[in-house]
Amino acid sequence: MNYEIIRLAIVLTGTAIAAFQDFKTSYIDDKLTLTMITVGVALDLLTLDYNFILYSVGIGALIFIIGYYFYKTGQIGGGDVLLVAGIQVLLPFYPSIHQFQFPFSLAVTSVPFIITIFATSALISLIGTALTYGWALKDKKLKPELKDSLLTITLIALIIFSIYLFSNFGSYQIIFLLLLAIPSIFLSMFKNQIMNEIIIQKVSLNEVEDEDVLALEKMPNLKKYGLKRVATKDQMKILKKISREKKSQKFYVYKNLPRMAPYILIGLILSLILGNPFAWALLK
Known part of the structure; x- marks a missing residue:
């Protein structure tokens, strides 16, 4: 049982x-x-x-x-x-x-x-x-990364074509694969814009929440403090120390992750x- x-x-x-x-x-x-x-x-x-x-x-x-x-x-x-x-x-x-x-x-x-x-x-x-970030970009000037998206489109096209050529998949299955491909291409095309304009935000110490992900690549000047990526209690102590020393009053955080x-x-x-x-x- x-x-x-x-x-x-x-x-x-x-x-x-x-x-x-x-x-x-x-x-x-x-x-x-x-x-x-x-x-x-x-x-x-x-x-x-x-x-x-x-x-x-x-x-x-x-x-x-x-x-x-x-x-x-x-x-x-x-x-x-x-x-x-x-x-x-x-x-x-x-x-x-x-x-x-x-x-x-x-x-x-x-x-x-x-x-x-x-x-x-x-x-x-x-x-x-893809739908969420697409909606968030609707009022922004779009900045597609054509090189990255072209590589993604080429790779996906080759995979789907190979599957179609060497399998018994029909139109129904190909449509399903395209369902996967379209959002992948969109996210690849606008990856940097989504990351820099929507996901990563510069916030005050009070706005950094437990288990927020810190965008350390945006704060190279704080590397000497040994910050880790996840804002645990120990990392919050370090952020407070940095703030007290006035090395930085705001911090880059991945705020709008899925x-x-x-x-x-x-x-x-x-x-x-x-x-x-x-x-x-x-x-x-």
Whole structure:
């Protein structure tokens, strides 16, 4: 007995709350995600199934270790890492309903459920991020990076053409691939403008929040202080010291980064409904 209904209820409720918190404040309460992890591990232990426990907790630990590295380098939020780890230990396998869905072999057995959720979330976030930043640029003078975008377009075109040439993909599958390509090209084309005019902001010390990502490349004069990229409590002490010494009263911060938890929620729901959305999109 693996308590599937209880797991589903907890993971949906927890992820929905995390998505709401992230959307409203860009912060996910650690108490929420740590509770999800604790309950997930407890339910795993109650199965008394060594292989089940090893698979669930082992992959959860691997997610945490890899995610922690990306968190420390400012590439992902700490709350997002704990949320994904929590989903893994709560739902280590596809729900049993997907045993009866097409295509069974890919939707259920080929890849871990958490990878399906993560990949689906990444696709949704790619589209959502392009739309969000596109809207933010609507009143600005556009500054496309033609060289970068041309390289991206060429690479994507070669990949899609190769897939079309050497596979049985039809127009439906090619449209799906284009769905991935268009936002990628847009983000590549306006990468520098989005970064410099929307994402990175110069703010006062009081506006730097816990776990904000510092744009250290914009503050080379502060390198001697040994600042790290993520604004933890220790880094906040250093920023206060810098401010007191009047070396800098404002700091460059990545303020408008994509908020991932809402996309994780959408990816989770789609994966629960479809099993493996990519299998449905590419094989139907």
